[in-house]
Amino acid sequence: MQETVSDLKILSIDVGGSHIKATILNSSGELQMDYKRVPTPEPADPENVIDTIKSLVDGFPEYDKISVGFPGYVKEGTIITAPNLGTDVWKNVNLAKKLQDELGKPVRVVNDADMQGLGVVSGTGFEIVITLGTGFGTALLQDGYLLPHLELAHHPIAKKDSYDDYIGEKAFEKVGKEKWNKRMQKVLKILKTVFNYDYLYIGGGNSKNLNFHLDSNIKLVSNKDGIKGGARLWLKKETNPMMTAVNSFENKIPAIQKD
Numbered sequence: 001m002q003e004t005v006s007d008l009k010i011l012s013i014d015v016g017g018s019h020i021k022a023t024i025l026n027s028s029g030e031l032q033m034d035y036k037r038v039p040t041p042e043p044a045d046p047e048n049v050i051d052t053i054k055s056l057v058d059g060f061p062e063y064d065k066i067s068v069g070f071p072g073y074v075k076e077g078t079i080i081t082a083p084n085l086g087t088d089v090w091k092n093v094n095l096a097k098k099l100q101d102e103l104g105k106p107v108r109v110v111n112d113a114d115m116q117g118l119g120v121v122s123g124t125g126f127e128i129v130i131t132l133g134t135g136f137g138t139a140l141l142q143d144g145y146l147l148p149h150l151e152l153a154h155h156p157i158a159k160k161d162s163y164d165d166y167i168g169e170k171a172f173e174k175v176g177k178e179k180w181n182k183r184m185q186k187v188l189k190i191l192k193t194v195f196n197y198d199y200l201y202i203g204g205g206n207s208k209n210l211n212f213h214l215d216s217n218i219k220l221v222s223n224k225d226g227i228k229g230g231a232r233l234w235l236k237k238e239t240n241p242m243m244t245a246v247n248s249f250e251n252k253i254p255a256i257q258k259d
Contacts, residue, residue, distance in 0.1 A: 009061070009064050011105070012227045017085065019040055020053060029119060029229070045085075066108070067109075069114070079091065111149050116129055116225075118232040127142075128191065133205050136163040136164050140195075157187070163187065184212075200218045
């Protein structure tokens with residue numbers, strides 16, 4: 001029997017600085033099982049991360065394809081940078097191929113914020129997704145299509161500090177909740193001025209620590225919502241004619257449309 005898009009079961013994996021999460025989705029991004037997570041191993045080198053993923057998904061229901069969100073710059077399934085896991089051990093690692101060899105199913109890997117963006121945006125106008133976790137993730141989408149990925153986390157914001165240094169997990173632990181919130185207000189003001197977005201979505205573990213009023217066009221989203229973006233990586237080319245190569249999934253994938 002020939003496989004169709006509607007038949008697909010997709011293993012969607014989110015690799016984070018503190019946890020690795022996974023679930024099974026159908027082609028519409030609907031969870032087919034409970035969302036599972038385990039701590040990210042230390043050291044978080046390729047061998048340990050892949051072993052952790054294998055252990056996490058052992059016993060999962062059957063799946064046809066695999067989608068992975070990874071915290072760094074990804075090109076054609078290969079990791080270029082991994083600032084919160086260690087670029088020195090991840091640079092030029094073809095994670096898609098390694099996971100495909102280990103799990104025996106086709107794999108597509110994109111930046112983690114980009115995958116979350118595909119899962120949560122409305123698909124109308126200019127939308128931004130930011131993630132507040134170990135580091136600061138960003139994804140930009142226009143009418144539901146990913147724009148070229150920017151590692152905004154490493155752009156300077158204060159003296160010698162990058163966004164990662166300024167509002168990442170280490171900064172939160174160092175300066176405390178109140179000062180971190182003041183910094184977040186500054187960051188959101190900068191994003192609003194620079195990008196003039198239609199809607200902004202905030203995810204990641206530290207989003208729960210925001211304690212100030214958010215504009216009406218800002219919404220908090222969960223990691224569980226974001227992992228649904230893994231389904232969108234496997235749209236057929238005829239569904240989206242702009243998908244011509246694996247690296248195009250970083251900037252030309254339509255997000256899951258909301259009702």
